[in-house]
Amino acid sequence: MSLYQLNYLEQLEAESIHIFREVAAQFERPALLFSGGKDSITLVHLARKAFSPGAIPFPLVHIDTGHNFPEALQFRDWLTKEVGAELVVRKVEDTILERKLTEPKGKFPSRNWLQTYTLLDTIEEFKFDCCIGGARRDEEKARAKERIFSVRDEFGQWDPKLQRPELWSIYNGRIHKGENVRVFPISNWTELDIWNYIRKEKIDLPSIYFAHEREVIEHEGQLVALSEYVQPAQDDIVIKKSVRYRTVGDMTCTAAVESNAATLDEVINEIISTRISERGETRIDDKVTEAAMEDRKKNGYF
Amino acid sequence: MDLLRFITAGSVDDGKSTLIGRLLYDSKNILIDQLEALEKSTKNRTDGSVDLALLTDGLRAEREQGITIDVAYRYFTTPRRKFIIADAPGHVQYTRNMITGASNANLIIILIDARQGVVEQTRRHSIIASLLRIPHVVVAINKMDLVDYSQDVYNNILIEYSKVAKQLELKNVSYIPISALNGDNIVEKSDLIDWYEGKPLLEFLEEVSVSNDVNLTDSRFQVQLIIRPQTEQLHDYRGYAGKIVSGIYRKGDKVTVLPQQINSTISKLETGGSEVDEVFAPQPAIIHLADDIDISRGDTIVKSDNLPQVNNELEVLLCWMDEKPLQPGNKYLLQHNSRLVKSIIKKIDYKLDVNSLQKQSAEGDVKLNEVVKAIIKTASPLVYDSYPKLNTNGSAVLIDETSNNTVAAVLFQ
Numbered sequence: 001m002s003l004y005q006l007n008y009l010e011q012l013e014a015e016s017i018h019i020f021r022e023v024a025a026q027f028e029r030p031a032l033l034f035s036g037g038k039d040s041i042t043l044v045h046l047a048r049k050a051f052s053p054g055a056i057p058f059p060l061v062h063i064d065t066g067h068n069f070p071e072a073l074q075f076r077d078w079l080t081k082e083v084g085a086e087l088v089v090r091k092v093e094d095t096i097l098e099r100k101l102t103e104p105k106g107k108f109p110s111r112n113w114l115q116t117y118t119l120l121d122t123i124e125e126f127k128f129d130c131c132i133g134g135a136r137r138d139e140e141k142a143r144a145k146e147r148i149f150s151v152r153d154e155f156g157q158w159d160p161k162l163q164r165p166e167l168w169s170i171y172n173g174r175i176h177k178g179e180n181v182r183v184f185p186i187s188n189w190t191e192l193d194i195w196n197y198i199r200k201e202k203i204d205l206p207s208i209y210f211a212h213e214r215e216v217i218e219h220e221g222q223l224v225a226l227s228e229y230v231q232p233a234q235d236d237i238v239i240k241k242s243v244r245y246r247t248v249g250d251m252t253c254t255a256a257v258e259s260n261a262a263t264l265d266e267v268i269n270e271i272i273s274t275r276i277s278e279r280g281e282t283r284i285d286d287k288v289t290e291a292a293m294e295d296r297k298k299n300g301y302f
Numbered sequence: 303m304d305l306l307r308f309i310t311a312g313s314v315d316d317g318k319s320t321l322i323g324r325l326l327y328d329s330k331n332i333l334i335d336q337l338e339a340l341e342k343s344t345k346n347r348t349d350g351s352v353d354l355a356l357l358t359d360g361l362r363a364e365r366e367q368g369i370t371i372d373v374a375y376r377y378f379t380t381p382r383r384k385f386i387i388a389d390a391p392g393h394v395q396y397t398r399n400m401i402t403g404a405s406n407a408n409l410i411i412i413l414i415d416a417r418q419g420v421v422e423q424t425r426r427h428s429i430i431a432s433l434l435r436i437p438h439v440v441v442a443i444n445k446m447d448l449v450d451y452s453q454d455v456y457n458n459i460l461i462e463y464s465k466v467a468k469q470l471e472l473k474n475v476s477y478i479p480i481s482a483l484n485g486d487n488i489v490e491k492s493d494l495i496d497w498y499e500g501k502p503l504l505e506f507l508e509e510v511s512v513s514n515d516v517n518l519t520d521s522r523f524q525v526q527l528i529i530r531p532q533t534e535q536l537h538d539y540r541g542y543a544g545k546i547v548s549g550i551y552r553k554g555d556k557v558t559v560l561p562q563q564i565n566s567t568i569s570k571l572e573t574g575g576s577e578v579d580e581v582f583a584p585q586p587a588i589i590h591l592a593d594d595i596d597i598s599r600g601d602t603i604v605k606s607d608n609l610p611q612v613n614n615e616l617e618v619l620l621c622w623m624d625e626k627p628l629q630p631g632n633k634y635l636l637q638h639n640s641r642l643v644k645s646i647i648k649k650i651d652y653k654l655d656v657n658s659l660q661k662q663s664a665e666g667d668v669k670l671n672e673v674v675k676a677i678i679k680t681a682s683p684l685v686y687d688s689y690p691k692l693n694t695n696g697s698a699v700l701i702d703e704t705s706n707n708t709v710a711a712v713l714f715q
């Protein structure tokens with residue numbers, strides 16, 4: 001490779017940093033949606049690089065479902081201190097009470113759907129005109145078509161038919177009052193790219209990404225950890241297993257992977273050899289319908 | 303390992319979806335649960351086979367209509383390269399989607415159905431490739447299985463397409479006979495096409511050199527934002543953050559800030575949070591200048607011995623992308639990388655027929671998907687190069703100030 005050539009990770013990083021700087025320059029009140037997972041941790045790392053030696057010029061916003069892994073919350077608090085960013089937390093719990101919403105029922109009560117309400121209220125409260133998210137186009141079919149700058153109407157809805165053409169690396173973030181843009185700086189990264197970048201940049205992650213012992217039950221071939229929110233039914237067999245997580249979502253709807261991979265290299269090796277994609281392996285609620293994501297996006301989901 | 307971005311183009315039913323599905327499948331970038339979902343949705347098929355084309359199918363509306371209407375991006379990796387595919391529709395009513403997908407491509411795969419040969423769509427896709435100066439063209443002659451893998455059929459298409467390529471001055475054109483359905487010449491060389499001496503498609507994609515696609519000669523840098531932490535330790539810090547659009551910058555370089563026309567010297571360079579001696583395209587960077595100059599977002603810093611054009615009246619090619627037609631005399635915002643200026647379309651010289659490259663009279667409105675040659679006047683001068691010379695500094699978009707939509711792709715001439 002010539003001296004003046006970037007490798008693929010450097011190219012992806014360059015693109016993401018360019019996008020972050022466009023956001024900071026084009027919007028008055030942007031926010032970074034921080035879920036606590038590796039994708040949003042990578043976003044924070046990229047944002048830091050984009051604005052260094054200055055501070056990240058927008059708050060990190062966590063829409064807290066109340067079903068988090070304690071390790072992820074600890075990590076969130078540590079990270080925001082470490083980078084000196086402002087942290088805004090808004091709880092789905094509060095939205096449920098305020099708006100008298102119905103709590104999801106069932107064995108794995110997912111508040112994923114309800115997050116949308118809290119998010120839209122938070123956008124309204126702070127008048128955010130741009131929300132930066134860690135979605136990747138390789139995650140899901142509907143995402144594959146979403147722009148990097150994705151305009152949402154007053155209800156947070158995405159209209160796949162009315163997307164703006166997005167050419168070269170020119171990003172048009174102009175909006176009408178009340179509208180809002182979701183920006184996805186790591187659209188072009190795959191899961192493996194993220195892991196390789198984490199290794200290259202030595203980015204810290206919450207401990208649950210690495211193998212540890214946990215009490216789990218098996219549900220339709222997936223391992224679900226027992227917690228305050230997930231209790232075993234009578235016929236469930238509780239087993240102790242060495243597991244790790246591939247994504248960090250709610251304890252109620254994120255499945256664990258059986259694994260002994262305790263280091264980053266081991267985790268990456270496992271991911272390379274695994275033949276099950278990230279969403280399929282770890283999201284309990286996603287298999288429901290093929291068009292689930294598309295419906296949710298139209299609804300103002302991240 | 304580096305990165306190759308490519309776009310696939312073909313008429314409906316030429317096998318584009320099958321080809322992409324095949325590339326993902328054979329390079330083992332399809333995962334079990336995706337395959338399961340695929341098998342489930344294929345259950346209703348009479349022959350029970352897996353339809354690779356379904357892998358690339360996205361939104362529900364499109365599923366229902368059975369056509370692709372937007373650009374979708376797909377990713378796959380081999381040990382040698384990461385690939386980003388822009389999967390764009392081929393029909394004339396989707397020219398804008400194709401231009402969108404093609405704008406970032408290093409390479410275009412133009413699919414030809416071996417039974418049909420070069421058709422009108424082939425010409426149009428090639429014209430778009432030539433307008434956008436896509437550096438590499440691969441003509442994939444598909445469905446060879448349906449013409450008995452005939453070398454004559456292949457040769458005839460090659461001769462026919464060479465004429466198109468010559469007329470359009472396309473460079474770096476390669477031809478590969480394939481069967482996307484059977485996997486011939488996709489990953490492995492096919493025994494059934496033993497007369498073909500070139501590489502199979504995937505190997506070609508892995509090996510084609512893209513290092514010369516980045517211009518490292520004409521140095522251009524546009525300011526995205528100014529970093530001024532204003533903390534105690536960094537009280538006097540003032541850096542210009544942006545992307546190296548092209549070329550190389552070194553500490554100590556004599557530079558000119560445009561359009562202000564003010565000279566200075568680079569006193570410090572940073573990238574990724576650390577100080578460096580040089581930066582090159584497409585790295586992100588922070589440039590510090592030796593002199594205090596009034597600089598804002600959208601201003602350009604170039605080396606003083608290699609200047610771009612600075613003009614407020616310029617010739618452009620416009621690809622119209624909005625349902626609302628363009629009306630000559632209308633005002634639009636022009637966004638050139640990070641620089642936003644008011645502009646007016648002063649005159650339309652002619653329309654370009656994207657099926658034939660013929661110039662046609664400019665009478666009437668300019669409608670969705672039409673390409674015109676026009677004169678634009680801007681409220682303040684633009685700092686640019688011609689698109690053919692330097693595409694990363696020669697392109698812009700027009701924005702309708704009332705709808706905020708991106709309504710045109712602009713190529714400076």
Ligand SMILES: Nc1nc2c(ncn2[C@@H]2O[C@H](COP(=O)(O)OP(=O)(O)O)[C@@H](O)[C@H]2O)c(=O)[nH]1
Pocket residue numbers: 312313314315316317318319320321355444445446447448480481482483484
């Ligand atoms: N015999 C044969 N059929 C093919 C080949 N490639 C695609 N097809 C078929 O052609 C039809 C259209 O293919 P598809 O990939 O959907 O075309 P698209 O409209 O260009 O995306 C499908 O029935 C495919 O199975 C090929 O190489 N040989």
